[in-house]
Amino acid sequence: MKNRPISKIFLFSFLLQSVLATAQSGRIPVSSENGIVSSSHHLASNAGAKILAEGGNAVDASIATAFALAVTLPSAGNIGGGGFMIYRGSDGTETSFNFREKAPLAATETMYLDENGKVKNNTNHEGLLAVGVPGTVAGLWKAHQKYGKSDWKDLLKPALKLAKKGFPVNEDMQWFFEGLKEHQEEYASTAKVFLKKNGEIYKNGEILIQKDLFKTLKRIQKKGAEGFYKGKTAELLTDFMAKNGGIITDEDLVKYEAEEMQPIKGTYRDYEIIGMPPPSSGGVAVIEMLNILEGYNMTEFGQNSANSLHVITEAMRRAFADRAMFLGDSNFNPNMPLSKLTSKNYAEKLRNSIQMEIASKSDSANFNKAHLKHESKETTHISVVDKDGNAVSMTYTLEQSYGSKHVVEGAGFLLNNEMGDFNPIPGYTNAKGLIGTDPNLIAPEKRMLSSMSPTIVAKNGKTVLVIGSPGGRTIINTVLQVILNTIDYNLDIAKAIESPRIHHQWLPDTTYFEEWGFSPDTKRIYEEMGHEIDSRSTQGRAMGIYIDPETGMRYGAADSRSYNGAAAIEIQD
Template identity: 55%
Template structure:
C-alpha cells in the first residue's frame, strides 16, 4: 500500500512539475498538428477539425470563424486579411482577401472644402469601412484546397454563437472598456450585454444569437450567404441608413485573389510571405537581406549595435514601402524584384552608418498609416501542410459599428489608404500615389503572415497583429529564431523595437531595453519612446529530428493559446 501511495505521489508530482515547466516555457508540443491563436477556444476548434481528418486549410477556416465569435476585437467576417499556405510538397501559395474601396469611393472622399481630413472620417464612421473580404477568402481557399465539407467547418462557430461560451476576464475587461467609451446607439452599446441588459460577467455564458443567424447563412450558402441574399441586403440597408456607401453591387463583385508569394533567403533558410497589397513580405525580406549583409550573427543580441542596426534597417524598408507599394492591380510597375534582391540590400547598406542615426526626410519618401489591432494564427497538420494567416478589422473592434440584425462589427480599413493626395508629413501621414483611394482598390497593409522553410519543409510559421508594428515584430522574431537560435517562445517574448521611418523615432518595450543602451542610442542621434508591448505573436516551429511541432502564443494575449495533438 505504501509503495502504491508513494508511486502515486511521485506520479502526481511529476505531472505537476511538467505542468509548471510547460507554464513557464509557454510552449505546447505535439506530434500530429497544431493551432496557435489569440483564443484557446478557437485553437481547440481548429485542432478538433484536424482530428476529424481535416487538413490545415480546413482548420484555418474553422479557427477563423470561431475567432469571429470568441475574439471580436479582431476576429472577423466584417474585415479581411491574408493567408500564406505551404503545401506538404513544398509549393507555396497565398490568398489575398484584403478589403476593397467601394465603387463610390474617390481619392478626396475624406476631405473638406479646404482639403483637410474631415472629422477623422477615414477612421470613424461608415465611410471608413472597406468591402469585407474574409468570407470570400476562406471560401476560395476551401474550394481549391479544403478536404472536409464547408458546413462542417462553419458549424462549430454557429454553435459557439448560439449556445454561448464562458466569458473570460480578458474579454470582460475589454467589454467594459468598449461599452463605457461608446456613447452611440450603435452595435457596441449592447454588444456584450445579456438578456438582463448587463454586461456578461466572467464565468457567465455569453450568447450571440444575431451572429449565429448570420453564420448559419454562411454555413448553408457558402460565399453567397454573405455577399448575396438576406445578409447582403441588410448590409446595404444599414449602410444607407447610417451614411455608408457600400452596396449589394460592391458585395457581389468582391473576389479574393490567389497570388504568388514573395520569397527570400537568409543563411540557407527560405522565407515566404505575403506580396502586395500587403507590404509586410517585401519589407521583411528587404530587412533580412540587410541583416545578412551586416552579418548580424556576429553582433550581440540587444546590444547598442544590434538595436541601432535593426532600427536603421526598419527605417529603410518603411521608406521604400511608402514610396513604391500599393495594390498590384492598380500599380503594375512596382519594382518588387529590385526591393527583394540582395544587390539592392547591398546598396542600401552602403549608406548605413554603424555609429550614427540616419535622418528621415518626408520630402523624399514616406509611410502609410496602419491600425493597432489585428489577429494572427498559425496552423500545421499531420501531413506537413502549414498556414500562416493574419486578418483584421484595422483598429480594435474596427469602426465599432454594425447592424444588430447581423451581429458582427465592420472594419475601418479605408484608413489605410493615403488620405490627402500629395501630402507627406513628418508625423507619418503619406500622400504618395501608389496607395491613394480608388474604387475597388485594395488598401496597403502591414500584415506579415510568414512561413520559413528548411530543406523544403516548414520550419517556422509566424505572424502577429499590431498595425504598423506587425512588419517589425515578425522581422525580429524571425531574426531571433534564424540568427540567434532562440526557441519559439523566447523569440516571441524577447525585447522588440519599432521604427517606421516617419515619425523618426524608436519605439521600445518599457523595461526591456537597458538605460545604458538607451543613452548610447540617444548619443547616436536616435529619438526613443517607451511603450508597454509590441506585437502579439503566434508561432509554430518544427524539429525534423524529433518530428515534433512546438507552438507558443504571446503572453500578452490574455485568452490566447496553442493547442495540438
C-alpha cells in the same frame, strides 16, 4: 470534448487550467508529432485542433479557427473584415490568398475631405463611410475550394456552437463594454449584441450568446461565400448601410472576389522566406530588411546588443521608406519595383549607406506627396501545421479594435473601418508619423495597403517556421525579430516570441522600445549613436510554430502579450 473515443484535444496553458484558461505563458512551447494551432484565443485554437484531430488539414483548421475567432475575439476576429493567408504544402506547393477589403464602387480619392482639404471629423476612421467591402468569408471559401479537405459545413460547427451556447467574457473585453454602455444610442445595434437587455455590461466570466451571429454563420455554413455576399446577410448589410450613411451596395458585395497570388520570396542565409505580396507590404519589407542584415554577423553582435539594434533599426528605416514610396494594391500599381526591392544587389547598396555606431536621419522632405495616418494595432494571427506538414500562416483584421464599432443590425457581426488605411489627403507629408503616397490613394475596388505579414520560413525544401502577428505597422518588425531570434540567436519558438522588441518605421524618426527586457546600458549606448528612443508597453502578439528539420517535431507558442492566446495540439488515440 466528451463522446470523442477516437481523438481528443489537449490545450496547453501556463497554469494548466481547463479550456476556459486565460493566456498561455508562452515561455515553454507545446510540442507534438501531429498538428498544432496557435491563435489569439484558446477556444479558437481548440476548434482548429479539433478539426485536425478529425482528419482535416492545415487549411481546414485555419478556417475553423478563424470562424471561431469571429465569435470569441470580436475585437479582431471577424467576418466583417479581411486579410491574407500564406499556404505551404508538404509537397512544396507555395501560394497565397488575398482577401483584403476593397473600397466601395462609390468611393472617391477625396471622399473624406472638407472644403479646406482636411479630413472631416475623422470620417475615414469613424462611421460607416470608413467601412471597406469585407473579404474574410470570400478568402476562407476560396482557400477551402482550392486546398481544403474537410466538408465546409464541418468547419463552421465550432463557431456555431460558441455563438449559440456562448462563451465566458474576459477582462480584456471590459473596456469596450464600458465604452459601449456610455454610447448606446450611437451604437444601438452593437449594444443589442454586447450589452445585456437592461443595458448593463457583461462581467468577467459571464456567458455571451450571439443569436444573430449564429444565424449569419448558419447561412455561411449552408451556402459558403454566397451565404454572405448574397441573400439575407447581404440584404441586412446593405440595408444597414443605406439607413446609416454607408455606401456599400449589393453590387459591391456581388463583385467582391478574393485573389490567389504567387507569394513574395527571398532567402536569408540558407533559409527560404515566403511572404505576402502587395497589397500587403509585409512580405517585401521583411525580405528587404533580412537582405540588408544578411551582410552582418548578427550572432556575433548578440541578441539585443547596441550593435544589433543599431543595424536592425537602420534596416527598418530603409524598408519603411521604400514601403511609403512604392507599395500599394498591385492591381492599381502594376509597375511596383518588387524585384528590385527584394534583390540582394539593392540590399547591398542600402547596407553600404549604413554607418556603424552613427544613426541615419529620416527626412520627410523626400515625400512631399504623402499623408500621415494611423494604422491600428488590433489584428489577429493564426499559425497552423498539420500532421502531414502542410502549413498556413494567416493574418486578418477589422482595423481598429472592434473595427467601426458598428454591428450590422440583425446579422450580429462587426464591420471594419479599413478605409482609414488609405491616404485621405493627396499631396501631404510631415515628419511626425505614418506615411502614404500615390500608390495608396483611394479608388473604387482598390485594396488598401496593409502591414499584415503572414510568413513561412523553409529550409532545404521543408517548412521550419510559421509566424505572424497583429500590431499595425509594428507587425513587420515583430515578424522580422522573431525570424532573427530563431535563425541567428537559436532561440526556441517560445523564447523567440517572448523576447523584447523594438520598432522603427522611418517616420517619426524614433525607435520604440518595449518598456521591459532591455539593458539600460544598451539603450544608453544606442542613444549615443544618435538614435532617439521612446517606450511602449507591448508590441505585437505573435503566434508561431517551429518544425525541427531533423526530427520533424513541432513546437507551438502563443505570445503571452495576448490575453487569451494559446497553442492547441492534436493528439490521436
